[in-house]
Each structure stands twice: as structure tokens, then as C-alpha cells.
Amino acid sequence: MSDIQHSTGDLIYQLEDKPPFYQALVGAVTHLLAIFVPMVAPALIVGTALGLSTEITSYLVSMAMIASGVGTWLQVNRYGPVGSGLLSIQSVNFSFVTVMIALGSAMKSDGLHEELIVSTLLGVSFVGAFLVVGASFILPYLRRVITPTVSGVVVLMIGLSLIKVGIIDFGGGFAAKSAGTYGNYQNIGVGLLVLLVVIGFNCCKSALLRMGGIAIGLIVGYIVALCLGMVDFSPLQNLPVITVPIPFKYGFTFDMHAFLVAGTIYLLSVLEAVGDITATAMVSNRPIEGEEYNARLSGGVLADGLVSVIAAALGSLPLTTFAQNNGVIQMTGVASRHVGKLIAIILVILGLFPVIGRFFTTIPAPVLGGAMTLMFSMIAIAGIRIIISNGLRRRETIIVATSLGLGLGVSYDPDVFRVLPDSLYVLVENPICAGGLTAIILNLLLPMGKKETQGAGAIRTAADEEAE
Known part of the structure; x- marks a missing residue:
């Protein structure tokens, strides 16, 4: 897969530049x-x-x-x-x-x-x-x-x-x-x-x-x-x-x-x-x-x-x-x-x-x-840009929406999963962990489309997916 690189044009000094x-x-x-x-x-x-x-x-x-x-x-x-x-x-x-x-x-x-x-x-x-x-x-x-x-x-x-x-x-x-x-x-x-x-x-x-x-x-x-x-x-x-x-x-x-x-x-x-x-x-x-x-x-x-x-x-x-x-x-x-x-x-x-x-x-x-x-x-905002860089097809939309929902949900009420054993509760009481783990699990479980297996592209609409 080819490297994905972004140039916003907003940097005054790039990574290897040496400022005065x-x-x-x-x-x-x-x-x-x-x-x-x-x-x-x-x-x-x-x-x-x-x-x-x-x-x-x-x-x-x-x-x-x-x-x-x-x-x-x-x-x-x-x-x-x-x-x-x-x-x-x-x-x-x-x-x-x-x-x-x-x-x-x-x-x-x-x-x-x-x-x-x-x-x-x-x-x-x-x-x-x-x-x-x-x-x-x-x-x-x-x-x-x-x-x-x-x-x-x-x-x-x-x-x-x-x-x-x-x-x-x-x-x-x-x-x-x-x-x-x-x-x-x-x-x-x-x-x-x-x-x-x-x-x-x-x-x-x-x-x-x-x-x-x-x-x-x-x-x-x-x-x-x-x-x-x-x-x-x-x-x-x-x-x-x-x-x-x-x-x-x-x-x-x-x-x-x-x-x-x-x-x-x-x-x-x-x-x-x-x-x-x-x-x-x-x-x-x-x-x-x-x-x-x-x-x-x-x-x-x-x-x-x-x-x-x-x-x-x-x-x-x-x-x-x-x-x-x-x-x-x-x-x-x-x-x-x-x-x-x-x-x-x-x-x-x-x-x-x-x-x-x-x-x-x-x-x-x-x-x-x-x-x-x-x-x-x-x-x-940087997180949103990273997500978009991989394309925002239906599959990615579901992953992001579910992860965001559970992650933010935990931040609003950390006790929502308190019924779980302590060994599991410690994994989901943190919003970052809850959202990240949800994204990993869904990324592994949800099937990829034909186009997705060939690499990430630009943002695709539902009409594009139906045409495929």
C-alpha cells in the first residue's frame, strides 16, 4: 500500500527544519x-x-x-x-x-x-x-x-x-x-x-x-x-x-x-x-x-x-x-x-x-x-482527519459511530458497565479505552467490501457503494 501523506501548508517549520x-x-x-x-x-x-x-x-x-x-x-x-x-x-x-x-x-x-x-x-x-x-x-x-x-x-x-x-x-x-x-x-x-x-x-x-x-x-x-x-x-x-x-x-x-x-x-x-x-x-x-x-x-x-x-x-x-x-x-x-x-x-x-x-x-x-x-x-480535529484519510465508507462510518457513542457514553457515566467483573470494568471505564477497544473489535468483525480490500480511498457516498 502506498504511503499516505498530508500537506496542510500550515507548518512554519517542518520535521527536519532547524529554527533559529x-x-x-x-x-x-x-x-x-x-x-x-x-x-x-x-x-x-x-x-x-x-x-x-x-x-x-x-x-x-x-x-x-x-x-x-x-x-x-x-x-x-x-x-x-x-x-x-x-x-x-x-x-x-x-x-x-x-x-x-x-x-x-x-x-x-x-x-x-x-x-x-x-x-x-x-x-x-x-x-x-x-x-x-x-x-x-x-x-x-x-x-x-x-x-x-x-x-x-x-x-x-x-x-x-x-x-x-x-x-x-x-x-x-x-x-x-x-x-x-x-x-x-x-x-x-x-x-x-x-x-x-x-x-x-x-x-x-x-x-x-x-x-x-x-x-x-x-x-x-x-x-x-x-x-x-x-x-x-x-x-x-x-x-x-x-x-x-x-x-x-x-x-x-x-x-x-x-x-x-x-x-x-x-x-x-x-x-x-x-x-x-x-x-x-x-x-x-x-x-x-x-x-x-x-x-x-x-x-x-x-x-x-x-x-x-x-x-x-x-x-x-x-x-x-x-x-x-x-x-x-x-x-x-x-x-x-x-x-x-x-x-x-x-x-x-x-x-x-x-x-x-x-x-x-x-x-x-x-x-x-x-x-x-x-x-x-x-x-x-486531527483524529477526524486521520479517519477521513482512510475513506469514510459505510463500514468505517459504523465503526466510528459505534466507538464514538460508547466512548463518549462512558465519559458521561463511567458506571454504566459497573456490573462487569473488575478485570473487565477497568478496560471500559476509560473513554479512550472503551472507544479504542470498540473500534478494534468492530474492525476485526465487520466484513470488508471488495474495494476496501484493495486499499483506502477518498470519502465514498452510499450511492457509490450501491453502484459497486
């Missing part, structure tokens, strides 16, 4: 602003939920940044079979947050010390990451399973799921909900201001202004929020000056039950990684079928697994390719993987100096929501 340093720095900072809070939030959430000490929680946050930097470096440089060679940014996988909290809470109720809880969670994460490494080697043999339609559905579900996160932040976040200030004029006003600034700069003809649109929007929003008294600097207190990575700092403990639960999430994260890498390839004007695509896919998933091995050893929650950056690529027009090298270096430095990294957590939720709501919607 100051433009590369603007692009790097823009990506960092988009991912920094989601990067450190999982460790903060897990640490708070499990009642971990400030020292342990701070260490988890610092290691998340360092591991993300190492992982990003591997992805963008593509050493041999390792890495996608795309502007793929690695960050902490949110899918593991609820699992880690559930497992850790059970251990805590059994009377385990916090360091033993952390060593067990990280030990399970370390071993489970090898499942992703193994999965990367069989991806080329799954072309019948992971088609552009399936990948597109996953990317679409990722975007739609993230929109919920963005719009909640837009209204003030969960803290505002608890305080009764969610959706007030102040939060909505700041969110709208950031959104309008980002849109305005994205419409500029100047490449530099367009690249810095998201960063400028966040900076403007932060300044306004600071004037309104919305910025909380308490997270910057009582932090160590420097954090030195220590492999297996809290020891290494393994629990088979916890491994079975975490292992399932790891395998599902492979599907999410496939969707993320496919979206990155598309917005970078690279093929989403053929040998080049398969090599990037296998390399990207392999890097995902190896990076999670490194992350768990250092003391970070598992990592994955971040979907948020696909929206940044589309908004800024910068797909150069060389920008990723700068991002990786900055992340490692920020991880060594936690006070710098923690500063980004002071960005108010409405400021983030104003930019992220638009970026996450762009990810959903």
Missing part, C-alpha cells in the same frame, strides 16, 4: 507551558490522596520532569529502533493516577509505611513497563488491527476526553468547584481573555508571533490573574534547592496483584500511544501508513516502554507520549523535532531545581483552560 535559537526557544517554552501542569499534577494528586510526605511528593514531581526530559530526548533523536523521530513529548501518563491511588490506598489500609507503598508502586511500574517494550515489537504485525480508522478513533477520543479537562479549568478547576466560585465572572473572564489572545496571535502573518501565541496568551492571562489576586505562591515554600536523582531511592518491592492491575493499564496505554504518535505524524506532514509510519510507530512505543522503565527506576510515575503537544504543533506551525531537544534539556534542568518547576503550578486554572480548550479541540 530564539524561535526554537519560543517553541520549546510554548510546549512546556502546555504540558507542565499536567506533567507534575499526577504526582501531586497521588501524593495528596495517599497522604505522602512533602519530601516524597516533591521528589516524585522532580523525577517526573527529569524522566520526561530523558524520554523526550530519546523520542526526538531516534537512536536506532528507539524513538519516533517526531516532536513527541514524553510526560506522566494520567491513566495511572486512579490506579496508583486505588492500589496505594489499599496498601495504606493494610498498615504499610509510605516508603514501602511508594517502592511497591514504582516496582510494579518498573516491571510493567516491559510489557510496552514487548508490544512495540509486534506492532508491525498488527496492521489489520491498528488501521487509520482505529488510530483516528483513539486520537478523536483523546481530544474529546481532554476537552473536559480544559473546560473545567476554564471555569476555575476543581478547587473552584469546592469553593463555590466555579464559573464566576472572574474565572470565565480570564479564560476568555487567554482564548482570544491565543486566537488573535495565531491569525498573525508573523511566524514568530504565531509561534508564541499560546505562550503570550498564558503570560497575559497570568499577569491579569496576578493583579486579580488569583495566584497562589504557597507551593513554592519549603522546597529543597536541588534534587539529585537516586535510582530506587525508596527500594524495590513487587506485588503480583498490583502488577496485574497496572499491567492492564500499560497494555491499554499502547493503544493511546499509537493514537498520539499517529496524530503527531499527521500534523507534522508525515505518512500515517507504510514503512516509515510503521518504523516511527514501533520506535515510539518502544521508547514509551523504555522511558517508563527509566522513570520508575528514578522515582516517577509511568510516562507516555503526550497528546497535548499535537495541538501546540497545529497552533504554532512548528513540527521541528530539533525543538524537542531543547525541551528535553530544559525539563532536566527544571527537575534538578524544583523551585523553578513548581513555579508553573502557580498558573491559575482559568489561564490554562483558556489555552487548553482550544488545543485539545485541535487534537480531536
Whole structure:
């Protein structure tokens, strides 16, 4: 099958272009602003939920940044079979947050010390990451399973799921909900201001202004929020000056039950990684079928697994390719993987100096929501483009519609399948997993037409199918 490649003409810097340093720095900072809070939030959430000490929680946050930097470096440089060679940014996988909290809470109720809880969670994460490494080697043999339609559905579900996160932040976040200030004029006003600034700069003809649109929007929003008294600097207190990575700092403990639960999430994260890498390839004007695509896919998933091995050893929650950056690529027009090298270096430095990294957590939720709501919607659009690239015949329409219905349905009410055993429920409570698994199953079960077996084409109408 011939490679399918898309050229939107919207990119300022292509994959192999090397922007001038100051433009590369603007692009790097823009990506960092988009991912920094989601990067450190999982460790903060897990640490708070499990009642971990400030020292342990701070260490988890610092290691998340360092591991993300190492992982990003591997992805963008593509050493041999390792890495996608795309502007793929690695960050902490949110899918593991609820699992880690559930497992850790059970251990805590059994009377385990916090360091033993952390060593067990990280030990399970370390071993489970090898499942992703193994999965990367069989991806080329799954072309019948992971088609552009399936990948597109996953990317679409990722975007739609993230929109919920963005719009909640837009209204003030969960803290505002608890305080009764969610959706007030102040939060909505700041969110709208950031959104309008980002849109305005994205419409500029100047490449530099367009690249810095998201960063400028966040900076403007932060300044306004600071004037309104919305910025909380308490997270910057009582932090160590420097954090030195220590492999297996809290020891290494393994629990088979916890491994079975975490292992399932790891395998599902492979599907999410496939969707993320496919979206990155598309917005970078690279093929989403053929040998080049398969090599990037296998390399990207392999890097995902190896990076999670490194992350768990250092003391970070598992990592994955971040979907948020696909929206940044589309908004800024910068797909150069060389920008990723700068991002990786900055992340490692920020991880060594936690006070710098923690500063980004002071960005108010409405400021983030104003930019992220638009970026996450762009990810959903990328998913739609991937689906269309494979043709939207009757068969693909049924697959997409059913997957979208069940995936979004689960996001509206995750308890709809609660009657299922826990081993199955964990597979379908996540909208991305529910939609992705539905797409895979239908793709395998629904018969292909004669034309479909010969390759994907343009969008076909029902009249075309009847004529065949």
C-alpha cells in the first residue's frame, strides 16, 4: 500500500527544519507551558490522596520532569529502533493516577509505611513497563488491527476526553468547584481573555508571533490573574534547592496483584500511544501508513516502554507520549523535532531545581483552560482527519459511530458497565479505552467490501457503494 501523506501548508517549520535559537526557544517554552501542569499534577494528586510526605511528593514531581526530559530526548533523536523521530513529548501518563491511588490506598489500609507503598508502586511500574517494550515489537504485525480508522478513533477520543479537562479549568478547576466560585465572572473572564489572545496571535502573518501565541496568551492571562489576586505562591515554600536523582531511592518491592492491575493499564496505554504518535505524524506532514509510519510507530512505543522503565527506576510515575503537544504543533506551525531537544534539556534542568518547576503550578486554572480548550479541540480535529484519510465508507462510518457513542457514553457515566467483573470494568471505564477497544473489535468483525480490500480511498457516498 502506498504511503499516505498530508500537506496542510500550515507548518512554519517542518520535521527536519532547524529554527533559529530564539524561535526554537519560543517553541520549546510554548510546549512546556502546555504540558507542565499536567506533567507534575499526577504526582501531586497521588501524593495528596495517599497522604505522602512533602519530601516524597516533591521528589516524585522532580523525577517526573527529569524522566520526561530523558524520554523526550530519546523520542526526538531516534537512536536506532528507539524513538519516533517526531516532536513527541514524553510526560506522566494520567491513566495511572486512579490506579496508583486505588492500589496505594489499599496498601495504606493494610498498615504499610509510605516508603514501602511508594517502592511497591514504582516496582510494579518498573516491571510493567516491559510489557510496552514487548508490544512495540509486534506492532508491525498488527496492521489489520491498528488501521487509520482505529488510530483516528483513539486520537478523536483523546481530544474529546481532554476537552473536559480544559473546560473545567476554564471555569476555575476543581478547587473552584469546592469553593463555590466555579464559573464566576472572574474565572470565565480570564479564560476568555487567554482564548482570544491565543486566537488573535495565531491569525498573525508573523511566524514568530504565531509561534508564541499560546505562550503570550498564558503570560497575559497570568499577569491579569496576578493583579486579580488569583495566584497562589504557597507551593513554592519549603522546597529543597536541588534534587539529585537516586535510582530506587525508596527500594524495590513487587506485588503480583498490583502488577496485574497496572499491567492492564500499560497494555491499554499502547493503544493511546499509537493514537498520539499517529496524530503527531499527521500534523507534522508525515505518512500515517507504510514503512516509515510503521518504523516511527514501533520506535515510539518502544521508547514509551523504555522511558517508563527509566522513570520508575528514578522515582516517577509511568510516562507516555503526550497528546497535548499535537495541538501546540497545529497552533504554532512548528513540527521541528530539533525543538524537542531543547525541551528535553530544559525539563532536566527544571527537575534538578524544583523551585523553578513548581513555579508553573502557580498558573491559575482559568489561564490554562483558556489555552487548553482550544488545543485539545485541535487534537480531536486531527483524529477526524486521520479517519477521513482512510475513506469514510459505510463500514468505517459504523465503526466510528459505534466507538464514538460508547466512548463518549462512558465519559458521561463511567458506571454504566459497573456490573462487569473488575478485570473487565477497568478496560471500559476509560473513554479512550472503551472507544479504542470498540473500534478494534468492530474492525476485526465487520466484513470488508471488495474495494476496501484493495486499499483506502477518498470519502465514498452510499450511492457509490450501491453502484459497486
